[in-house]
Amino acid sequence: MAAYIRSWLPSSLTSNSPSGEAAATAVSTDTEAGPTVTIEQDEGEGSDTEKEDDDIPPAFPAISSAQRLSSGTTSSESTSKSNDKGIPKILSDSQLMPPPSLPASRVPGVGSSPALSLSVPASSSLAVPPTTTKPPTQLGVTKSKKREKVALAPGHSPLDWAALKSSGQDLRGVETLMRITPSVLKQHNKRDDAWSAFNGKVYNITPYLPFHPGGEKELMRVAGRDGTKLFALTHAWVNVDFMLDSCLVGFLVPEPSSS
Numbered sequence: 001m002a003a004y005i006r007s008w009l010p011s012s013l014t015s016n017s018p019s020g021e022a023a024a025t026a027v028s029t030d031t032e033a034g035p036t037v038t039i040e041q042d043e044g045e046g047s048d049t050e051k052e053d054d055d056i057p058p059a060f061p062a063i064s065s066a067q068r069l070s071s072g073t074t075s076s077e078s079t080s081k082s083n084d085k086g087i088p089k090i091l092s093d094s095q096l097m098p099p100p101s102l103p104a105s106r107v108p109g110v111g112s113s114p115a116l117s118l119s120v121p122a123s124s125s126l127a128v129p130p131t132t133t134k135p136p137t138q139l140g141v142t143k144s145k146k147r148e149k150v151a152l153a154p155g156h157s158p159l160d161w162a163a164l165k166s167s168g169q170d171l172r173g174v175e176t177l178m179r180i181t182p183s184v185l186k187q188h189n190k191r192d193d194a195w196s197a198f199n200g201k202v203y204n205i206t207p208y209l210p211f212h213p214g215g216e217k218e219l220m221r222v223a224g225r226d227g228t229k230l231f232a233l234t235h236a237w238v239n240v241d242f243m244l245d246s247c248l249v250g251f252l253v254p255e256p257s258s259s
């Protein structure tokens with residue numbers, strides 16, 4: 001044990017102790033500076049005795065290290081707890097290296113050096129448009145085909161339609177489901193008697209007309225005929241089978257052959 005601790009100390013500390021002599025050399029530091037290291041030297045080299053302070057970890061940096069010896073422990077202006085025995089000192093704020101100075105320009109995106117600037121060059125296609133306050137037509141965007149929702153009359157919201165179609169009220173106007181030919185379908189093209197076919201199913205669309213978000217006029221375009229294509233072109237995401245399930249009147253079938 002003693003040999004081990006001695007190996008950590010500067011040779012100047014340990015050379016005074018005669019080797020092999022049964023003596024105790026105490027190396028005491030300032031009370032606040034660190035642990036007191038006591039070297040017990042027993043008879044004969046290497047006969048170390050286990051002591052209670054064996055759990056104290058070795059000093060870091062090592063007490064005899066060049067780092068400690070060159071750290072100016074004799075400096076009288078040190079504000080920290082240090083002594084001449086190689087115990088580390090703690091530098092005061094005034095002794096620390098000052099932080100690096102700030103660059104001249106700290107405005108984001110307008111740094112003087114292009115390499116340091118985060119701004120997008122004006123020529124880049126990633127640059128923001130000059131303004132977004134102009135309407136799309138003035139920005140060169142052609143106006144898409146007019147497709148607007150209409151203001152529905154009070155009591156004709158999608159929720160009102162959902163309530164009506166599940167109320168049990170008759171919305172079909174027929175006794176039973178039928179096979180409907182295109183010629184029969186064509187007869188139901190009036191506002192108060194409008195049928196339309198979607199995906200092979202024929203619906204009575206008259207009750208839904210005032211509830212249609214796109215307006216009655218748009219919906220009447222498919223009255224008396226197959227509206228599958230127009231419906232898909234307008235809003236394929238709308239589930240017509242679910243929305244008009246209580247308006248189903250039958251299934252579209254081909255005209256019977258004349259022969």
Ligand code: HEM
Binds near residue numbers: 213215222243
């Ligand atoms: C009977 C079958 C139909 C049903 C159940 C139906 C249902 C709907 C629904 C739920 C919306 C609102 C869509 C949304 O908010 O995303 C809507 C909007 C619209 N529908 Fe229909 N529709 C039908 C047929 C048609 C047809 C045949 C046309 C065109 C001729 C049409 C034209 C429109 C338009 C222009 C809008 C407003 C614009 C939009 O919502 O994006 N609808 N329809």
